[in-house]
Amino acid sequence: MKKTVLVSGGAGFIGSHVTVELISAGYDVVIADNMSNCDMTGYEGVSKIIGRELPFIRMDFCDSQAVDKLFSDYRIDAVIHFAAFKAVGESVAEPLKYYKNNLMSFLNLLDAAHSHGGCNVLFSSSATVYGEPDQSPVTEQTPRQPSTSPYGNTKQMCEDFLRDCVKAYPDIKGIALRYFNPIGAHPSALIGELPRGVPNNLVPFITQTAIGKRECLSIFGNDYPTPDGTCLRDYIDIVDLAKAHVCAVSRMIDGKMKENYEIFNIGTGRPLSVYELVTAFEKVNGLKLNYKYADRRPGDVVAIWADPTLANEELGWKAERSIEETLASAWAWEKHLAETGK
Ligand code: UDP
Numbered sequence: 001m002k003k004t005v006l007v008s009g010g011a012g013f014i015g016s017h018v019t020v021e022l023i024s025a026g027y028d029v030v031i032a033d034n035m036s037n038c039d040m041t042g043y044e045g046v047s048k049i050i051g052r053e054l055p056f057i058r059m060d061f062c063d064s065q066a067v068d069k070l071f072s073d074y075r076i077d078a079v080i081h082f083a084a085f086k087a088v089g090e091s092v093a094e095p096l097k098y099y100k101n102n103l104m105s106f107l108n109l110l111d112a113a114h115s116h117g118g119c120n121v122l123f124s125s126s127a128t129v130y131g132e133p134d135q136s137p138v139t140e141q142t143p144r145q146p147s148t149s150p151y152g153n154t155k156q157m158c159e160d161f162l163r164d165c166v167k168a169y170p171d172i173k174g175i176a177l178r179y180f181n182p183i184g185a186h187p188s189a190l191i192g193e194l195p196r197g198v199p200n201n202l203v204p205f206i207t208q209t210a211i212g213k214r215e216c217l218s219i220f221g222n223d224y225p226t227p228d229g230t231c232l233r234d235y236i237d238i239v240d241l242a243k244a245h246v247c248a249v250s251r252m253i254d255g256k257m258k259e260n261y262e263i264f265n266i267g268t269g270r271p272l273s274v275y276e277l278v279t280a281f282e283k284v285n286g287l288k289l290n291y292k293y294a295d296r297r298p299g300d301v302v303a304i305w306a307d308p309t310l311a312n313e314e315l316g317w318k319a320e321r322s323i324e325e326t327l328a329s330a331w332a333w334e335k336h337l338a339e340t341g342k
Pocket of ligand 1: 200202203205218219221231232233300
């Protein structure tokens with residue numbers, strides 16, 4: 001019998017790509033989303049790619065009764081939790097909004113999972129938990145640093161909620177995936193990142209500048225202690241990242257976990273500077289990008305990249321798409337948005 005995976009926040013950027021990979025791996029998927037940070041583009045794109053509609057529940061995970069009902073209505077074998085706010089700057093300005101939403105939604109999910117006989121829970125965490133590490137690459141053993149934003153705090157706290165619940169309740173198993181910098185889009189160009197307003201992240205800002213929605217990209221800081229003076233990150237292709245979720249879900253459902261709570265870094269292991277990324281984008285897409293150097297962005301870490309060895313060995317997962325393919329897919333998606341008037 002097919003196993004069912006609940007994807008909270010399944011209409012968003014990462015959730016939509018993960019849904020496609022879960023379906024292609026033979027899972028049933030139930031999508032739940034309150035649509036607070038996206039429209040139906042992601043859901044419609046998924047439907048086109050897989051050739052059918054999936055169960056879609058519009059609901060807020062802060063509503064404990066709605067979460068409980070979801071677990072009554074469906075037999076859920078695993079849940080992947082994406083539903084959360086994610087803008088670092090906004091979280092500093094509105095900490096209560098972030099703490100209430102990101103913590104309450106996950107607590108409700110854990111509570112419902114436990115009261116309905118247990119579940120496999122995959123939490124979408126972030127490399128932000130490492131803060132500014134003393135050295136890169138970082139392994140899962142690298143100590144977490146005190147967070148510099150309420151957003152980062154919610155990632156650390158939710159990791160801890162999951163760890164503690166796994167310890168106390170044998171019916172809950174958990175994996176936290178710590179993403180580095182997810183970028184790019186599905187090769188079909190039917191799903192991708194659709195930020196509301198001015199993008200905070202680098203690649204959407206690049207593609208919007210290239211298409212003419214933004215006048216000029218600011219590269220935040222070129223006087224960092226790195227080879228070309230710009231920050232170093234580990235940019236991970238969104239489809240590769242989505243596949244890591246399938247590996248993690250299978251590991252839980254198939255009873256392959258070595259511990260009941262596990263953490264994996266999901267990155268390429270390859271650092272790239274902002275300047276190198278911009279240059280690679282120009283080269284692969286055959287265009288010139290309007291950019292300038294600007295002041296450092298407060299709160300940015302200088303350099304961080306993953307040691308993905310554990311995920312490679314234990315999950316049997318490896319980042320495969322080249323940065324060129326990824327950046328071409330990001331550009332194809334931006335052009336698709338322009339063609340469809342979005
Ligand atoms: N960045 C930039 N200009 C932008 C957006 C981002 O120079 O308009 C830089 C940012 O300073 C960082 C890198 O791009 O060094 C990645 O930033 P992003 O916000 O995408 O991810 P983060 O690593 O901060 O989570």
